Amino acid sequence: MVREIEFTLNGYHQKITVKPSEKLLDVLRDRLGITSAKYGCGKGECGACTVNLDGKTVRSCLMYAVEADGSVIETLEGFQRLGKKEIQEIYQKHNAFQCGFCAPGFIMSTDELLSQNPDPDEEEIKEALAGNLCRCTGYKNIFSAVKEMVEKRKGRES
Amino acid sequence: MSKNTKVVGHDAVRIDMEEKITGAALYTDDLPFGPNLLHMSVLASPHAHAEILKIDTSEAEKLPGVMAVATGKDYPQKYGLYLQDKSILPVDRVRYVGEQVAVVIARTKEIADEGCKLIKVDYKVLEPILDVRDAMKEDAVLIHPDLGDYQVIPWINPQPGTNISHVRKIRKGDVEKGFEEADFILEDEYHVPHVVHACIETHISVARYDYTKRFTMWNSTQSPHTQRHIMANALGIPHKDIRIIAPYVGGGFGGKAGISMEALTVACQKVPGYPVKLRWSRKEEFLNSSQRQELRATVKMGVKKNGKITALRHIMHWDVGASAEYGNNVVNATGFSATGPYFVPNVSIDSVGVYTNHPPCAAYRGFGYSEFHFGIESHMDRIAKAIGIDPVEFRRINAIKTDDEVAYKCHMNPSGMLECIDKVAEAIEWGKEEVSDDPDIVIAKGFASAWKAPAMPPNAGSSVFIKFSEDGSINVLVSGMEIGQGLHTAVAKFASEILTVPLDKIRVELPDTDRNPYEWQTVASHETWELGNATIRAARDARDKIFDVVSRAFHLEKESLYLEDGKVKDDLDPDFSLPFEDFVITGIQTEFNTWVGGPIMGIGSFIPEFTNAMVDPDTGMGGHPNVHYTVGAGAVKIELNKKTGVVRVVKMAEGFDCGKAINPDLVKDQIVGGFIQGLGTALYEVCIFDDKGKMLNTNFTDYKIPTILEMPDEMIPVIVEVPQPDGPFGARGMSEHTMIPVMPAVANAIANAIGLRIKDIPLTAEKVALRPLQKDFVPEK
Numbered sequence: 044m045v046r047e048i049e050f051t052l053n054g055y056h057q058k059i060t061v062k063p064s065e066k067l068l069d070v071l072r073d074r075l076g077i078t079s080a081k082y083g084c085g086k087g088e089c090g091a092c093t094v095n096l097d098g099k100t101v102r103s104c105l106m107y108a109v110e111a112d113g114s115v116i117e118t119l120e121g122f123q124r125l126g127k128k129e130i131q132e133i134y135q136k137h138n139a140f141q142c143g144f145c146a147p148g149f150i151m152s153t154d155e156l157l158s159q160n161p162d163p164d165e166e167e168i169k170e171a172l173a174g175n176l177c178r179c180t181g182y183k184n185i186f187s188a189v190k191e192m193v194e195k196r197k198g199r200e201s
Numbered sequence: 202m203s204k205n206t207k208v209v210g211h212d213a214v215r216i217d218m219e220e221k222i223t224g225a226a227l228y229t230d231d232l233p234f235g236p237n238l239l240h241m242s243v244l245a246s247p248h249a250h251a252e253i254l255k256i257d258t259s260e261a262e263k264l265p266g267v268m269a270v271a272t273g274k275d276y277p278q279k280y281g282l283y284l285q286d287k288s289i290l291p292v293d294r295v296r297y298v299g300e301q302v303a304v305v306i307a308r309t310k311e312i313a314d315e316g317c318k319l320i321k322v323d324y325k326v327l328e329p330i331l332d333v334r335d336a337m338k339e340d341a342v343l344i345h346p347d348l349g350d351y352q353v354i355p356w357i358n359p360q361p362g363t364n365i366s367h368v369r370k371i372r373k374g375d376v377e378k379g380f381e382e383a384d385f386i387l388e389d390e391y392h393v394p395h396v397v398h399a400c401i402e403t404h405i406s407v408a409r410y411d412y413t414k415r416f417t418m419w420n421s422t423q424s425p426h427t428q429r430h431i432m433a434n435a436l437g438i439p440h441k442d443i444r445i446i447a448p449y450v451g452g453g454f455g456g457k458a459g460i461s462m463e464a465l466t467v468a469c470q471k472v473p474g475y476p477v478k479l480r481w482s483r484k485e486e487f488l489n490s491s492q493r494q495e496l497r498a499t500v501k502m503g504v505k506k507n508g509k510i511t512a513l514r515h516i517m518h519w520d521v522g523a524s525a526e527y528g529n530n531v532v533n534a535t536g537f538s539a540t541g542p543y544f545v546p547n548v549s550i551d552s553v554g555v556y557t558n559h560p561p562c563a564a565y566r567g568f569g570y571s572e573f574h575f576g577i578e579s580h581m582d583r584i585a586k587a588i589g590i591d592p593v594e595f596r597r598i599n600a601i602k603t604d605d606e607v608a609y610k611c612h613m614n615p616s617g618m619l620e621c622i623d624k625v626a627e628a629i630e631w632g633k634e635e636v637s638d639d640p641d642i643v644i645a646k647g648f649a650s651a652w653k654a655p656a657m658p659p660n661a662g663s664s665v666f667i668k669f670s671e672d673g674s675i676n677v678l679v680s681g682m683e684i685g686q687g688l689h690t691a692v693a694k695f696a697s698e699i700l701t702v703p704l705d706k707i708r709v710e711l712p713d714t715d716r717n718p719y720e721w722q723t724v725a726s727h728e729t730w731e732l733g734n735a736t737i738r739a740a741r742d743a744r745d746k747i748f749d750v751v752s753r754a755f756h757l758e759k760e761s762l763y764l765e766d767g768k769v770k771d772d773l774d775p776d777f778s779l780p781f782e783d784f785v786i787t788g789i790q791t792e793f794n795t796w797v798g799g800p801i802m803g804i805g806s807f808i809p810e811f812t813n814a815m816v817d818p819d820t821g822m823g824g825h826p827n828v829h830y831t832v833g834a835g836a837v838k839i840e841l842n843k844k845t846g847v848v849r850v851v852k853m854a855e856g857f858d859c860g861k862a863i864n865p866d867l868v869k870d871q872i873v874g875g876f877i878q879g880l881g882t883a884l885y886e887v888c889i890f891d892d893k894g895k896m897l898n899t900n901f902t903d904y905k906i907p908t909i910l911e912m913p914d915e916m917i918p919v920i921v922e923v924p925q926p927d928g929p930f931g932a933r934g935m936s937e938h939t940m941i942p943v944m945p946a947v948a949n950a951i952a953n954a955i956g957l958r959i960k961d962i963p964l965t966a967e968k969v970a971l972r973p974l975q976k977d978f979v980p981e982k
Contacts, residue, residue: 088902142402
């Protein structure tokens with residue numbers, strides 16, 4: 044039994060037939076050419092597969108593709124097109140990644156945090172990123188990148 | 202030196218960063234292989250120790266969509282880097298829970314999984330051996346009865362007829378006399394358990410065997426050439442017909458060194474023309490990614506009243522798991538160095554690898570040094586307190602210095618040990634006591650020193666090609682892996698510094714064993730030093746060729762030519778300035794309208810020609826097994842909650858003598874990253890096994906690694922630079938080292954906080970909270 048679903052992926056309309064058992068991560072990766080969402084654990088524990096769905100991050104390894112019917116999905120591939128490269132640039136400036144495998148997930152979580160809470164304090168930044176695991180960086184550069192991003196945006200708004 | 206260098210020693214954004222923050226960086230799982238891609242699943246042994254009586258694959262083979270099934274009958278070969286004791290697929294016996302008994306290749310992963318369920322295996326279950334002390338008993342069942350028949354490299358000493366995979370002995374001076382001279386002796390045991398690398402990217406391999414008998418693999422690996430070599434030997438395929446392509450790697454830490462699961466994809470030979478993909482699930486990753494060896498160590502140390510160490514006996518029993526192949530080199534390397542970074546006149550070390558029915562173990566960041574430093578550095582604190590000397594001062598008194606004799610009697614390379622100790626002590630404000638406003642919280646500090654040498658064969662080589670393009674940009678072809686440590690940024694800087702090509706005109710290419718030159722492996726923190734030296738030689742080779750063609754074309758003296766900003770210039774003629782793009786591909790037109798030169802390429806290679814692994818097996822003397830040591834120190838400030846036992850590291854300082862920081866920012870990033878990884882192993886990481894040998898915590902819910910919440914509020918990385926004479930611009934490696942001081946520094950801080958000496962890692966909240974409540978608890982003073 045298959046079902047046709049539709050959603051917007053990085054600004055483009057998608058119509059695709061999926062099985063009820065297919066995970067969103069697998070559909071994005073294997074069928075739609077998205078490589079930024081990564082398989083890290085398959086259980087929602089590491090955050091490497093994080094994508095943005097209707098403005099909120101989800102663990103795409105936990106979600107069934109049919110649940111995404113009618114939604115708006117953003118992944119790292121869409122950031123330049125969607126005008127979000129500022130976050131990427133500040134991560135780059137801070138050398139915020141080493142192996143880079145967790146990078147897309149962190150950037151997605153950062154994007155969600157800043158869109159929901161433009162002025163997070165240090166604890167709120169850590170809470171927002173605590174679901175993304177990184178084994179290389181010790182988190183320090185990631186944290187300092189997000190902090191500078193917050194300061195920069197505040198400076199611009201005031 | 203950085204005053205005279207343009208890029209070396211200066212900060213820069215990593216050259217791989219733009220790819221990583223845009224998602225452009227492709228990892229093995231991201232590569233497209235088209236509609237013919239097949240998937241492999243593995244049938245894992247449910248038993249830790251069992252004889253295989255019969256395997257029936259007939260039902261699996263009949264399942265629609267299954268393309269092939271393979272068992273040990275198809276691939277009975279043993280393989281291994283240091284000792285060939287590992288099965289591609291076992292024939293008659295399984296040795297750990299999770300060992301791959303059969304593989305199924307199918308159109309989809311679901312069908313391959315289903316196929317595995319249809320395979321019937323008859324086992325005769327044997328009692329598992331799960332403790333090195335049981336494995337070493339005289340009547341212990343032999344886990345490898347054929348150990349004497351296995352191929353082994355000459356300096357690894359397996360003991361046939363026992364469960365011992367390797368013994369490295371050091372006998373320097375007279376250890377008994379040293380203890381007689383001592384005013385104080387302390388002997389005790391320490392235990393460090395199995396842990397896993399927990400790279401966020403699990404292992405993955407895609408392999409294709411074509412009708413010309415060409416074997417191509419795409420692997421997430423630290424060791425493309427070593428994998429090619431092992432596969433060629435195991436399969437009897439010429440090296441030229443095996444090609445390994447290594448895309449970006451999502452974390453290695455030693456777990457992707459050598460070869461492990463990649464050997465299984467050899468079964469693609471059964472389906473020529475089809476690419477076959479095997480990706481470990483997270484659970485399989487926990488069971489099958491070569492865990493860190495467990496260590497049971499006995500440390501006996503004697504000291505004079507003045508603090509000088511007189512003797513050390515250090516017996517290390519390593520649980521190497523069901524196969525030791527690569528792990529034997531951990532046993533070997535630690536045997537040479539288990540004095541810690543101190544001058545000890547009388548030394549006796551026994552480093553012993555012991556088989557058990559735990560999963561196979563091998564390299565993990567620090568390569569055994571983290572494990573033995575836990576005992577040594579705990580001991581240093583305990584002895585210092587007992588004889589009334591400040592622990593930092595006690596380390597200063599005994600710190601190894603340049604030219605001191607190490608345990609195997611070679612001489613210590615230039616070393617900033619004292620500077621590391623002093624700077625770290627200063628950064629952590631050693632001696633300054635702090636009291637919390639919360640009566641349940643105790644604030645305390647802990648200190649540890651560290652050293653490590655690259656552990657590698659004496660003939661481990663690196664090589665580099667540099668090739669110019671028409672616009673004067675260069676591609677640097679290496680087979681050293683960028684696994685996150687910043688190697689390719691360092692390589693680009695070496696090439697840039699010598700050829701004066703700006704960094705934005707340099708690409709460093711990820712390995713393809715067909716096209717990139719040989720590299721032994723990206724392990725041991727040797728790459729900045731060794732691949733760096735090869736890169737410098739390649740850059741100088743290209744520079745020589747540039748000078749040669751320019752001097753021939755313009756009739757200039759080679760000696761007066763120099764490079765600046767991507768141009769050739771002449772000391773004798775200030776007006777002469779020839780940009781690379783004018784000649785590096787096409788050559789230079791002469792006055793006769795002919796052309797000289799041609800595409801410029803540089804080649805460079807390096808092996809450490811002074812090393813020698815063939816030491817006396819009874820004493821460890823007579824060789825030069827290590828190229829050099831990198832030294833350092835680490836310290837923590839903790840807040841310990843007496844009620845809950847929770848230890849929070851609020852500040853850390855770590856310093857290492859990297860000889861020369863090629864990228865100071867990235868050196869600091871290594872220190873921070875290695876510290877946090879070490880913090881996980883100090884506080885809570887441990888593989889938990891049941892009494893049948895099955896690992897119970899094979900996911901990130903039950904096996905915790907640090908999150909951003911565990912990051913200390915303050916982290917102070919310290920760089921010390923005493924140049925390495927044979928290092929590129931004076932550099933030596935420092936990546937793994939950053940984990941080494943963490944476990945003992947935290948343990949020492951806990952002891953300083955509440956007098957609790959924990960000798961059994963991890964330092965969990967339960968141990969910290971409950972042990973002081975027991976009646977027989979005597980606080981350490």
